[in-house]
Amino acid sequence: MSVQLEVQLIAVVVAVACALPGVFLVLRGMAMMSDAISHTVLLGIVLAFFLVGDLDSPLLIVGAALMGVLTVTLVELLNQTQLVKQDAAIGLVFPALFSVAVILISRFARGVHLDVDAVLLGELAFAPFDRVQFWGLDVPIALAVMGGILVLNGLFIGLFYKELKLATFDPALAAALGFSPVLLHYGLMTLVSVTAVGAFDAVGSVLVVALMITPPATAYLLTNRLSHMLGLSAVIGAGSALAGYWLARLLDANIAGSMATMTGAIFLVTFLLAPERGIVAILRRRQRQRWEFAQAALTIHLLHHEDSPQADEECRVDHLGEHLRWQRPFADEVVRLARRHGLVTQDNGRLYLTDKGRQTVQDAIVR
Numbered sequence: 001m002s003v004q005l006e007v008q009l010i011a012v013v014v015a016v017a018c019a020l021p022g023v024f025l026v027l028r029g030m031a032m033m034s035d036a037i038s039h040t041v042l043l044g045i046v047l048a049f050f051l052v053g054d055l056d057s058p059l060l061i062v063g064a065a066l067m068g069v070l071t072v073t074l075v076e077l078l079n080q081t082q083l084v085k086q087d088a089a090i091g092l093v094f095p096a097l098f099s100v101a102v103i104l105i106s107r108f109a110r111g112v113h114l115d116v117d118a119v120l121l122g123e124l125a126f127a128p129f130d131r132v133q134f135w136g137l138d139v140p141i142a143l144a145v146m147g148g149i150l151v152l153n154g155l156f157i158g159l160f161y162k163e164l165k166l167a168t169f170d171p172a173l174a175a176a177l178g179f180s181p182v183l184l185h186y187g188l189m190t191l192v193s194v195t196a197v198g199a200f201d202a203v204g205s206v207l208v209v210a211l212m213i214t215p216p217a218t219a220y221l222l223t224n225r226l227s228h229m230l231g232l233s234a235v236i237g238a239g240s241a242l243a244g245y246w247l248a249r250l251l252d253a254n255i256a257g258s259m260a261t262m263t264g265a266i267f268l269v270t271f272l273l274a275p276e277r278g279i280v281a282i283l284r285r286r287q288r289q290r291w292e293f294a295q296a297a298l299t300i301h302l303l304h305h306e307d308s309p310q311a312d313e314e315c316r317v318d319h320l321g322e323h324l325r326w327q328r329p330f331a332d333e334v335v336r337l338a339r340r341h342g343l344v345t346q347d348n349g350r351l352y353l354t355d356k357g358r359q360t361v362q363d364a365i366v367r
Contacts, residue, residue: 003128003129006127006128006140006143007124007125007127007128007245007255008241008242008245009143010124010127010128010140010142010143010146010202011124011203011241011242011244011245011255011259012238012241012242013143013146013147013150014142014146014199014202014203014207014211014241015211015215015234015237015238015240015241015259016150016234016237016238017146017149017150017153017195017198017199018195018199018208018211018212018215018237019211019212019215019216019233019234019236019237020150020153020154020157020230020233020234021153021157021188021191021192021195021212022034022211022212022213022215022216022233023216023219023226023229023230023233024164024168024188025188025192025212025213025216026213026216026217026220027168027169027216027220027226027229028168030086031213031217032087032090033072033075033090033189033192034192034196034208034209034212034213035090035094035209036071036075036090036093036094037068037071037072037094037189037192037193037196038196038205038208038209038212039094039097039098039205040067040068040070040071040093040094040097040098040101041064041065041067041068041071041193041196041197041200042064042098042101042102042200042205043067043097043098043100043101043104044060044063044064044065044066044067044068044070044193044197045060045063045064045067045101045197045200046101046104046105047063047067047104048060048062048063048064050104050108051063060197061194061197061198064193064194064196064197065190065193065194065197066193067097067193068189068190068192068193068194068196068197069186069189069190069193070097071093071094071097071193072185072186072189073186074089074093075089075090075093076089078092078093124202124203124245124255124256124259125255127140127141127142127143127202128140128142130142132144142202145198146198146199146202149194149195149198152191152194153191153195156187156188156191157230160184160187163179163184164184164188165226166179167179167181167184167185168226192212195208195212196208196212199211203256203259204256206256206257206260207256207257207259207260210259210260210263210264211237211240211241211259211260211263214240214260214263214264214266214267215232215233215234215236215237215240215263215266216229216233217267218232218233218236218263218266218267218270218271219232219233219236220277221270221271221274221277221278222270222274222275222277236263236266237263239266240259240262240263240266241259241262243259243262243266244256244258244259244260244261244262244263245258245259247261247262291333291334291337294326294330294334294337295334295337295338295341295343296360296361297324298320298324298334298335298338298343298344298351299338299343299344299353299357299358299360299361300361301314301315301320301323301324302315302344302351302352302353302357303353303357303358303361306352306353312350315350315351315352316349316350316351317331317332317335317346317349317351318349320334320335335351338357342354342356342357343356343357343360344357
């Protein structure tokens with residue numbers, strides 16, 4: 001397999017592995033927690049390295065995962081005091097832990113290949129050159145590690161899908177039914193920590209945050225079903241990774257930065273053009289509702305005056321501006337739409353309700 005294909009495969013596996021737990025972070029309103037964890041796990045890596053003295057030791061992932069759980073615990077403890085909100089608690093905890101890691105690296109690990117810039121930015125192009133024998137195959141270490149993490153994330157979500165769904169949308173009901181929302185919460189945060197540290201060496205923490213949050217946020221704009229959101233997040237993440245790789249090739253730019261850029265570009269397009277929740281759809285819906293409301297106001301006005309002595313005056317098109325405070329072009333457009341929808345008829349400038357218009361008004365009044 002060529003280096004280019006391996007780079008793309010690693011990028012896709014990382015993207016999908018990050019997107020799956022990211023769905024639950026987005027739904028729980030904890031998107032910034034991924035940013036906190038992706039930075040504070042560095043302290044767990046550093047402390048584990050000081051303990052074992054080996055950058056290739058699996059204990060580094062264990063240390064990072066434990067530090068991620070500690071981050072969540074500290075944030076929750078601060079939040080429970082009700083003296084600070086969750087976003088403020090995150091802003092207090094993760095800079096403190098991350099800065100300790102930076103100080104330890106700069107003071108005690110200068111001669112070790114544990115560089116802050118590499119952790120933050122990563123360099124995916126070099127990932128295929130660090131290899132390992134796995135089941136008789138010579139594969140990149142990043143691919144083997146992230147493939148295992150992807151399987152772990154998939155198994156966890158598959159096994160606890162109902163529990164995660166219930167605990168995410170109704171924690172009180174989950175607790176009443178005997179589930180433990182707290183246990184699921186910390187289990188999910190542990191997965192986030194393991195995923196973040198597993199992706200560090202290949203893509204850096206900046207892209208981890210982008211892949212963990214942006215694809216799920218994009219999928220959230222496209223569907224209301226959790227199962228569909230998980231699938232769409234994985235597809236969007238993989239598509240962003242591939243598009244970002246080829247953008248980097250085209251511009252001769254950093255691969256991780258290009259991938260993060262593509263996740264943002266896809267989100268922006270979806271944010272504007274999503275069928276139900278996109279800005280364009282919302283504006284069109286508001287415009288449609290404006291015209292529907294105006295037609296309802298017109299039919300109510302006609303029904304109120306149709307049998308009154310002033311009906312000939314009140315129900316004329318050229319008097320709508322005076323009685324309904326409408327400008328003439330707007331009144332003409334409302335009348336045109338009402339006629340097209342069969343709500344009114346017009347004869348010599350006089351408006352009459354149809355049976356459909358009268359029934360529409362009565363139904364609206366009953367509701």
